[in-house]
Amino acid sequence: MKNNFKLIATAAMGLESIVANEVKALGYTNVEVENGKVIYETDSLGLVRSNLWLRTADRVKLVVGEFQATSYDQLFEQTKALEWEKYIPEDGEFPVSGKSHKSKLFSVPDCQSIVKKAVVERLKQKHGIASWLQETGSLYKIEVALLKDKVTLTLDTSGAGLHKRGYRIDQGDAPLKxxxxxxxxxxxxxxxxxxxxxxxxxxxxxxxxxxxxxxNIAPGFNREFAFESWDFIASKLHDQALEEAEDLANYxxxxxxxxxxxxxxxxxxxxxxxxxxxxxxxxxxxxxxxxxxxxxxxxxxxxxxxxxxxxxxxxxxxxxxxxxxxxxxxxxxxxxxxxxxxxxxxxxxxxxxxxxxxxxxxxxxxxxxxxxxxxxx
CATH class of the missing domain: 3.40.50.150 (Vaccinia Virus protein VP39)
Known part of the structure; x- marks a missing residue:
């Protein structure tokens, strides 16, 4: 099965157009630019390549679902209706972080707690688990972001921010990212x-x-990413992307x-x-x-x-x-x-x-x- 994903590459203010150009340079054409983010569609290999190659993005998030919600009931039911089991296995660890801006549901701790409950309910139902979920496996960081009552639920595919290339042994007082x-x-x-x-x-x-x-050395060549431990991203894709990066480098x-x-x-x-x-x-x-x-x-x-x-x-x-x-x-x-x-x-x-x-x-x-x-x- 070929996975198609909607991705969000987050960007520092003022760098969105540069991130968008990098995404297009990877061959992805359906690209939208918003404040602080670049939105585009790609497959599993594209998710891997984005993490490996985006030099100026902060991180790459996978969109699990988007919907309008003005009540906690709506937030719960619509979160629960999403296919979380496609991404998170029964032992997956899934902490929830959140942010809310200009939305009726402004209490971030409440939104986080409701999303967590909804995902737990969905996974117990789909994985056939009666008791609590162990959460001893790989990490799947969920973010619930509300903007003008629109909810976007994402998984963080990067892990540590993309600025962490893995080469900085030491730094000065005010290091540049x-x-x-x-x-x-x-x-x-x-x-x-x-x-x-x-x-x-x-x-x-x-x-x-x-x-x-x-x-032309891929900035993520010497580091690890969150997606590497995820079952729905085949490990051979990471190997393939690394091989491709090795071929493209002009040493x-x-x-x-x-x-x-x-x-x-x-x-x-x-x-x-x-x-x-x-x-x-x-x-x-x-x-x-x-x-x-x-x-x-x-x-x-x-x-x-x-x-x-x-x-x-x-x-x-x-x-x-x-x-x-x-x-x-x-x-x-x-x-x-x-x-x-x-x-x-x-x-x-x-x-x-x-x-x-x-x-x-x-x-x-x-x-x-x-x-x-x-x-x-």
Whole structure:
């Protein structure tokens, strides 16, 4: 039997269109974009491939059912009417989380409890169990999400969030999520034959994500997913998707990627993380001040998430560094510069108006992505 699923790839605010492009690049065409999510249809192999390949999505959820509900009775009966037994075996563990927005059923704990009861009733009936369910088997995380009285019930196929690639051994104080780092790279028109620098590399996330993109390595290649222990997703499909990813990777693609940071410790951390990612000596790491940047190369790319100077004492220092960096980079008119910062006066301090800017959220911090396109050389 061929399973067809409706999937939701969740996305941080501002990244929905990038996630949608990634879904389409996997070959799925019936794609809808909503706030914080991308909805599409696929089969079992598509579910596996989505987890393996989506660089900028937070997680992939499988839609079990959708319906309107304005009373707890409706929520119970319609949840119970869904075919949970197709997904959850009699020993499956299924905790329920929830959220509610602009809905009559606003008490999340009550919604969670009712959904749990309804699923228990359905599974006992279908699996022929008179007593309670043991829940000693694989994990099936259910979410009940209400929006304007519409209920969406999903299973989380990913497990740990997709930003957890499995390579981060250590990190700095304010690490950039891998999914956002991948988005910053994809929002440029960098190609793997061009030099790529991050002058504030921290734990190395942006250069590592650039290298994975540059060699077309699936971001989920080195980690595990929740669906791997599910009976209705054949294990051979995961093997098939991994084999396909191995064939699609271009390990021979030469890369000129450099990560620099003022901190010796962060350079060591970056190097260790790159080795864990299987990128070994592909990325060069260098301890230096960003303002000491110099190169003879033309038409390269700088993609950085510098300190924002949010603490009062740091602000002046950080703004002085932005100003000096702007002066240094004037000497490299062919270079493309992309800077993510929460400082709203960045263009004035840097000394140049951005070609483009885009609003993005770094966690809960509202930032702008300032994009300076280099001149043709």
């Amino acid at each position: 891998e999914t956002l780092a991948a988005a910053l790279v994809q929002l440029t028109n960098w190609t793997p034959d061009k030099p790529f620098y991050d002058l504030f590399c921290g734990s190395g996330t942006i250069p590592i994500e650039a290298a994975l993109i540059g060699q 021979d693609q030469p890369l000129d990627i450099v990560g620099t940071d003022l901190s010796h410790k962060m350079i060591e951390v970056s190097s260790a993380n790159a080795i864990e990612a299987g990128l070994g000596d592909l990325i060069k790491w260098k301890q230096m001040q960003a303002t000491d940047f110099h190169t003879k190369a033309e038409g390269g790319y700088i993609v950085s998430n510098p300190p924002y100077g949010e603490r009062l004492g740091d602000k002046k220092e950080v703004e002085e560094m932005y100003h000096q960096l702007g002066k240094v980079l004037q000497n490299y008119p062919s270079w493309n510069v992309y800077i993510l910062t929460a400082n709203e006066k960045f263009e004035n301090i840097f000394g140049k108006k951005a070609t483009k800017k885009r609003k993005l959220f770094n966690g809960f911090i509202k930032t702008d992505y300032y994009q300076y396109f280099g001149s043709k050389y």
